Amino acid sequence: MASNSDDDDVSIPSRYRNVSLDALRVSARKKLSLYLNLERLPNEDGIVADYNGLAEQIGFSFLEIQNFSRQRDPTTEVLNEWSRRPDLSPTVGQLFSFLRVMGRDDVMTDCKRSIILDIEHYVSQEERRQDDVIPLQDDTISQSSTPQSSDFTDHDTDEYRYMTVQGVESDTPTFYDAFVCYNPEGYDLQFVKKMVSELESPRYGLKLFVPWRDDLPGSSTYTVSAKLIQDRCRRMVIIMSPRFLMSPACDFQTRFAHSLSPGSRSKKLVPVLITPCSIPQILHHVSICDFTKRDLMDWFWHRLATAIKAPLNFKELQINDKISLTNITLSLDKEQYRNSGSSSSSSSSQPLPIIQSTPSSSSSSRAATAANSPGSSGPMKEGSPVQSAPQGSSMSSSTQASSPVPPRR
Numbered sequence: 001m002a003s004n005s006d007d008d009d010v011s012i013p014s015r016y017r018n019v020s021l022d023a024l025r026v027s028a029r030k031k032l033s034l035y036l037n038l039e040r041l042p043n044e045d046g047i048v049a050d051y052n053g054l055a056e057q058i059g060f061s062f063l064e065i066q067n068f069s070r071q072r073d074p075t076t077e078v079l080n081e082w083s084r085r086p087d088l089s090p091t092v093g094q095l096f097s098f099l100r101v102m103g104r105d106d107v108m109t110d111c112k113r114s115i116i117l118d119i120e121h122y123v124s125q126e127e128r129r130q131d132d133v134i135p136l137q138d139d140t141i142s143q144s145s146t147p148q149s150s151d152f153t154d155h156d157t158d159e160y161r162y163m164t165v166q167g168v169e170s171d172t173p174t175f176y177d178a179f180v181c182y183n184p185e186g187y188d189l190q191f192v193k194k195m196v197s198e199l200e201s202p203r204y205g206l207k208l209f210v211p212w213r214d215d216l217p218g219s220s221t222y223t224v225s226a227k228l229i230q231d232r233c234r235r236m237v238i239i240m241s242p243r244f245l246m247s248p249a250c251d252f253q254t255r256f257a258h259s260l261s262p263g264s265r266s267k268k269l270v271p272v273l274i275t276p277c278s279i280p281q282i283l284h285h286v287s288i289c290d291f292t293k294r295d296l297m298d299w300f301w302h303r304l305a306t307a308i309k310a311p312l313n314f315k316e317l318q319i320n321d322k323i324s325l326t327n328i329t330l331s332l333d334k335e336q337y338r339n340s341g342s343s344s345s346s347s348s349s350q351p352l353p354i355i356q357s358t359p360s361s362s363s364s365s366r367a368a369t370a371a372n373s374p375g376s377s378g379p380m381k382e383g384s385p386v387q388s389a390p391q392g393s394s395m396s397s398s399t400q401a402s403s404p405v406p407p408r409r
Contacts (some may be wrong), residue, residue: 013042017092019119020090020122020125021212028111030211031110045101047101049102054077054078061172067231084161162346164216176230178234180210183246183250192210195239196208199308204301225249229256245278258271274292329379
C-alpha cells in the first residue's frame with residue numbers, strides 16, 4: 001500500500017497525485033523507459049516488474065500488450081496509450097501506485113525529482129493558460145452534451161477510442177486480423193461479401209475490418225484508417241481490380257500500409273487479384289493471391305486465410321536447415337572452357353574462373369606438355385587462371401599457358 005506521507009522518498013506530494021499523465025515530458029518518459037524496457041522475472045506476488053506488468057495493472061488486454069512489445073520503446077508506447085484512455089485514470093498518482101505494487105522502488109526514487117519538476121511546470125502552464133485564454137465559444141453551444149454530464153464537450157473527446165462499430169458496442173478497443181482495402185462498387189463489393197462469409201465462418205474464425213461496414217460515419221476517414229491499419233489490424237488484404245486503381249482511398253491505404261512494412265518484410269500486405277489489371281509499382285515484389293485462376297479455387301480460401309494468420313514477427317520462426325557453402329566446389333575442365341570461351345564475343349569482359357578441382361590424368365599430361373614446351377615459364381599449377389583465345393587465333397596452347405591473365409574485379 002502506498003504511503004500517505006509526503007516525506008517518503010518514493011512517494012509524491014498528495015496535491016500532485018491527481019495530475020494528468022500528460023504532465024510528464026520527454027526526459028521523464030525516457031528515464032522511465034530506461035528502467036522498464038528491460039524485461040524482468042515476476043516478483044513474489046507474480047507481477048512482472050517491467051512494462052508488461054505496468055500495462056497489466058493499467059488494464060490493457062493481452063493483444064494490446066503484445067502490440068506494445070513489438071515497438072522500439074514499449075514503455076513510452078504504454079504511457080502514450082494510457083494518456084489517451086481517460087477511462088483508465090491516467091494520473092501520476094496511479095503510476096506511482098502501480099510501480100510500488102511491482103516493487104520498483106528504484107524507479108520511483110530515481111525518477112521522482114524529474115517527475116515533480118514536470119508536474120510543477122505543467123501546473124503553472126495550466127494556471128497561466130486559464131488566466132490568459134478567453135474562450136471562443138460557450139460550451140453550451142456544443143452538440144456533444146450527454147444526459148449524464150451537461151458540461152461534456154467535444155473538445156474532451158478521444159477520437160481514437162471509438163473508431164469502429166464493434167468498439168462502440170463493446171466499449172473497448174477492438175482488434176482485427178486484417179483490414180480490407182477495396183472499392184465498394186460492383187463486383188468488388190460482391191467479392192468482399194463472399195470473402196467475409198468465408199473467412200469469418202467458424203472454419204477459419206478470422207475477424208476482418210471492412211470499411212463501410214465497421215467504420216463510424218462522421219469520423220475523419222484517413223485519420224481513422226491510418227490508426228486502424230497501424231495499431232488495430234495485423235494484416236491488410238488488398239482487393240485489386242480496375243476499380244481499386246481508381247479509388248483515392250485505396251491508394252492512400254495501400255501506400256500507408258506499405259510504409260509500415262517496406263519491402264514487405266513482415267508480410268503485412270496480402271494482395272488479392274479478382275479482376276485482371278495493372279499491378280501498382282509498390283506491389284510488384286509481393287506475391288499475389290490470384291482469384292482469376294479458376295483451376296486453383298480449391299486452394300484459394302485456405303491459402304488466403306493462412307497468409308492472414310501467419311506470425312508477423314520473424315523471431316517466432318525457426319529455420320533449422322542450413323546450407324554449408326564450404327562443400328560446394330567448381331569442377332571445370334580446362335580444355336572445355338578454352339573451347340567454349342573462344343566462341344563468346346564478350347569473354348574478355350568477364351572474369352576468368354579459377355580451377356580449384358583436382359586435375360584428371362589427361363589434364364595433368366596436357367599441363368605437363370605445356371610446361372615443357374618452349375617459351376613456358378614453368379609448370380602450370382593447380383588453381384592457375386586460364387585465358388581463352390579468340391576463335392581463329394594462331395596463338396599456340398603453349399603461349400596460352402605461359403601468359404596467365406588475372407581475373408578482373
